[in-house]
Amino acid sequence: MKEIEENGGENSSRRNFLKKVGIGVGAVSLAGIAGTSVIGSNKSKSGEKIKLLSPDGKLVEVDKDDIKPAKEIVAELKSEARKGLQGRKFVMVIDLAKCKNARKCVEACQEGHMLPKDHEWMKLYLLQDDHTTARYWFPRPCFHCDKPMCVSVCPVGATYKRDDGIVLIDNQRCIGCKFCMTGCPYSVRVFNWKDPEVKVPPGQAYNPETNIPPLEGTVGKCIFCADKLRNNELPRCVSACPMGVLYFGDLLEDTVTNGNETVRFSKLMTDRAGYRFREDLGTLPSVYYLPPTGRSFPVESGLEDTDESVKGRYKNAGPR
Amino acid sequence: MPTEKQLLQDLTPEIEKTGIRWYITFSVFFLVFCVGIYALIQQIDKGHIVTGMRDNVVWGLYIVNFIFFMGLSYAGALISGVLHLFHTGWRKPVIRLAELITVISLVIGPFFIFFCIGRLDRLPFLVMYPRIQSPITWDVIAISTDLVGCFMFLYLSLIEDFAILRDYNDLDVSPWKKKVYKVLSLGYTGTEKEKKILKNARNVMAAMIIAIAIIVYSVLAWIFGVTLQPGWHSTIFGPYFVIAAVFSGTGLLIILMWIYRKIYHLEEYITKRHFVNVGVLLTVIAAFYGYFTFSDYLTKWYGSIKMDSMLIDKLFHDYYALFIFANYVGILLPCIIIAFPKFRTIRNITIAAVIAVTALWVNRYIIVIPTLETPFLPIQDTRPDWIQYSPTWIEWSLTLAGISVYGMLFMLVSKIAPIISISEMKEEDKTEIMK
Numbered sequence: 001m002k003e004i005e006e007n008g009g010e011n012s013s014r015r016n017f018l019k020k021v022g023i024g025v026g027a028v029s030l031a032g033i034a035g036t037s038v039i040g041s042n043k044s045k046s047g048e049k050i051k052l053l054s055p056d057g058k059l060v061e062v063d064k065d066d067i068k069p070a071k072e073i074v075a076e077l078k079s080e081a082r083k084g085l086q087g088r089k090f091v092m093v094i095d096l097a098k099c100k101n102a103r104k105c106v107e108a109c110q111e112g113h114m115l116p117k118d119h120e121w122m123k124l125y126l127l128q129d130d131h132t133t134a135r136y137w138f139p140r141p142c143f144h145c146d147k148p149m150c151v152s153v154c155p156v157g158a159t160y161k162r163d164d165g166i167v168l169i170d171n172q173r174c175i176g177c178k179f180c181m182t183g184c185p186y187s188v189r190v191f192n193w194k195d196p197e198v199k200v201p202p203g204q205a206y207n208p209e210t211n212i213p214p215l216e217g218t219v220g221k222c223i224f225c226a227d228k229l230r231n232n233e234l235p236r237c238v239s240a241c242p243m244g245v246l247y248f249g250d251l252l253e254d255t256v257t258n259g260n261e262t263v264r265f266s267k268l269m270t271d272r273a274g275y276r277f278r279e280d281l282g283t284l285p286s287v288y289y290l291p292p293t294g295r296s297f298p299v300e301s302g303l304e305d306t307d308e309s310v311k312g313r314y315k316n317a318g319p320r
Numbered sequence: 321m322p323t324e325k326q327l328l329q330d331l332t333p334e335i336e337k338t339g340i341r342w343y344i345t346f347s348v349f350f351l352v353f354c355v356g357i358y359a360l361i362q363q364i365d366k367g368h369i370v371t372g373m374r375d376n377v378v379w380g381l382y383i384v385n386f387i388f389f390m391g392l393s394y395a396g397a398l399i400s401g402v403l404h405l406f407h408t409g410w411r412k413p414v415i416r417l418a419e420l421i422t423v424i425s426l427v428i429g430p431f432f433i434f435f436c437i438g439r440l441d442r443l444p445f446l447v448m449y450p451r452i453q454s455p456i457t458w459d460v461i462a463i464s465t466d467l468v469g470c471f472m473f474l475y476l477s478l479i480e481d482f483a484i485l486r487d488y489n490d491l492d493v494s495p496w497k498k499k500v501y502k503v504l505s506l507g508y509t510g511t512e513k514e515k516k517i518l519k520n521a522r523n524v525m526a527a528m529i530i531a532i533a534i535i536v537y538s539v540l541a542w543i544f545g546v547t548l549q550p551g552w553h554s555t556i557f558g559p560y561f562v563i564a565a566v567f568s569g570t571g572l573l574i575i576l577m578w579i580y581r582k583i584y585h586l587e588e589y590i591t592k593r594h595f596v597n598v599g600v601l602l603t604v605i606a607a608f609y610g611y612f613t614f615s616d617y618l619t620k621w622y623g624s625i626k627m628d629s630m631l632i633d634k635l636f637h638d639y640y641a642l643f644i645f646a647n648y649v650g651i652l653l654p655c656i657i658i659a660f661p662k663f664r665t666i667r668n669i670t671i672a673a674v675i676a677v678t679a680l681w682v683n684r685y686i687i688v689i690p691t692l693e694t695p696f697l698p699i700q701d702t703r704p705d706w707i708q709y710s711p712t713w714i715e716w717s718l719t720l721a722g723i724s725v726y727g728m729l730f731m732l733v734s735k736i737a738p739i740i741s742i743s744e745m746k747e748e749d750k751t752e753i754m755k
Contacts, residue, residue, distance in 0.1 A: 173445065177433075187695045
């Protein structure tokens with residue numbers, strides 16, 4: 001994802017931690033090596049110096065023993081996760097002509113976010129607007145609306161909108177009133193009705209950008225893989241899609257990519273007559289759809305190589 | 321008109337003595353309450369998975385009960401507030417009951433919200449991190465104000481009675497009760513100045529609780545109204561909910577009048593006249609309520625908006641029995657019973673009230689649930705059991721527990737305070753003489 005890389009490392013949160021311990025950016029990779037030593041201990045120093053870049057851009061030398069890993073402080077992570085990546089406005093474009101219900105996006109999402117099996121942040125609908133019109137597969141992530149109903153109605157500020165357009169949930173704040181779930185017109189949000197029983201890797205601090213672990217009695221939803229974006233990577237569903245259905249990018253840079261091809265967002269919208277789902281609701285989604293014209297696959301192929309349980313859910317799919 | 325002495329003789333026995341029937345009824349209520357507590361423990365232990373609520377229908381019986389109980393609290397606002405301000409003479413024997421309905425409903429209602437939220441331990445967050453944009457925050461402010469206001473209004477009307485009971489030497493109660501009366505009467509002796517202050521305070525509070533009550537129920541309606549969901553997103557919801565609330569509150573008042581009249585032998589005080597008057601009030605409100613219901617559904621049914629049509633379709637098919645009961649039977653039958661003088665017996669009016677209150681509960685149910693079963697994107701779920709909502713025994717037991725606590729609180733209060741306001745009745749006595 002070239003555009004994002006050009007923008008420069010968005011490691012601002014890590015930088016802040018590093019400032020705290022007074023060590024440069026380079027320490028991140030070395031932290032693991034020197035992880036056991038402690039500043040100010042009575043042990044004699046190794047004498048071995050390591051060159052590092054300080055936050056203000058100077059090259060400095062630090063004794064190897066003085067280096068200790070930056071600790072991830074939940075409060076810091078959370079305050080960074082509230083701000084978002086400055087100067088970005090993330091958008092997703094979904095090409096309905098290419099989707100064949102391969103469900104790789106759903107799997108990658110569930111795995112990456114350690115979701116319980118029955119939780120799907122990305123959902124695949126089989127829609128048909130009327131009996132006179134065509135059926136089509138409809139992947140639905142969170143729309144990260146610019147006028148999000150869910151954020152407006154949250155009584156405690158657990159769900160919020162960031163500068164970069166992403167809507168996140170702090171599940172350490174969420175009281176589980178489910179008002180956001182009734183507020184969202186796209187059924188995006190899921191509730192942890194029971195203990196999700198997710199085994200979190202040791203040492204991982206809670207961060208709304210990963211939303212790991214999911215917590216009983218709180219709400220979860222697609223987070224546009226905010227953690228991946230911070231590391232200049234594409235969201236998991238976008239990378240996982242074998243058909244290149246999902247494009248992701250930055251509206252301000254007017255570029256989106258599906259991992260294989262990178263295209264001008266505005267041109268794509270014009271050429272393919274992109275639209276947003278239920279524009280009339282006025283929620284201003286950040287997710288755009290390209291109509292299923294000139295399909296790569298017939299709709300029925302989406303039902304071919306799928307589980308019975310998956311097939312079952314589309315039994316009643318039809319015109320509404 | 322009864323004198324104070326006679327009033328005391330008639331109304332204090334229930335405070336002095338407690339019969340075996342009282343204990344039996346109370347035990348039954350307590351047992352149901354315990355089952356509810358067990359259900360709640362199950363829910364806290366295993367999570368909300370034990371309820372019937374799932375990702376589509378995220379609000380179930382709990383929210384239905386919440387808005388239902390909050391609606392009942394309107395009895396006080398209307399009967400005691402409005403009738404107080406208009407100096408309606410006949411209100412006096414039923415005013416205490418109405419005020420009790422208000423306060424007790426306001427105490428019970430919010431508990432259903434507590435059952436509904438996923439993280440009960442984070443309840444203080446509502447006050448710690450409030451966001452004024454959220455209608456839930458409006459609700460927190462409105463309900464707490466209403467509770468304080470209505471409690472004050474009730475207490476103001478109790479002070480005189482406590483003073484009378486304190487000064488009544490023949491009162492045969494245990495010393496602690498006498499002490500309670502002494503403390504709660506705040507040294508009121510009934511001088512002209514004290515009377516005037518109390519009267520002014522009650523007038524102010526009567527006006528205030530009417531306003532607050534309208535705000536509370538409108539805010540409750542707006543929790544639904546501000547969302548984009550079909551069936552909820554309606555401009556009429558504020559006034560519609562207010563009228564519905566008055567309807568149920570008035571209905572419950574009639575039911576409680578009947579119960580107390582029967583059990584505490586208040587035939588002399590609560591007469592047929594009261595039933596007819598409150599009944600006529602119920603009919604008038606039913607007409608308004610029916611009108612609102614009709615215009616809300618008519619506009620949805622007549623138009624061609626897809627989501628509205630789908631909802632109406634669901635209501636007329638999957639929910640047709642409930643729909644007919646709630647919106648036809650529940651409104652028309654009470655009207656018919658009360659409108660024709662020959663049907664107007666105390667028993668019939670009470671039956672009409674029971675139908676009205678039950679129908680209103682069902683009406684709340686078919687407002688909350690079918691909308692959630694009709695989302696903008698069709699429900700295509702891997703989990704078929706997650707699609708349709710049906711309440712589990714946990715939810716039903718907590719509902720019944722709420723009703724039993726309601727009953728228990730009424731039973732307990734009637735052992736401390738006279739269920740008919742002695743001071744009010746006494747006053748009526750005086751004004752009658754003056755005339």
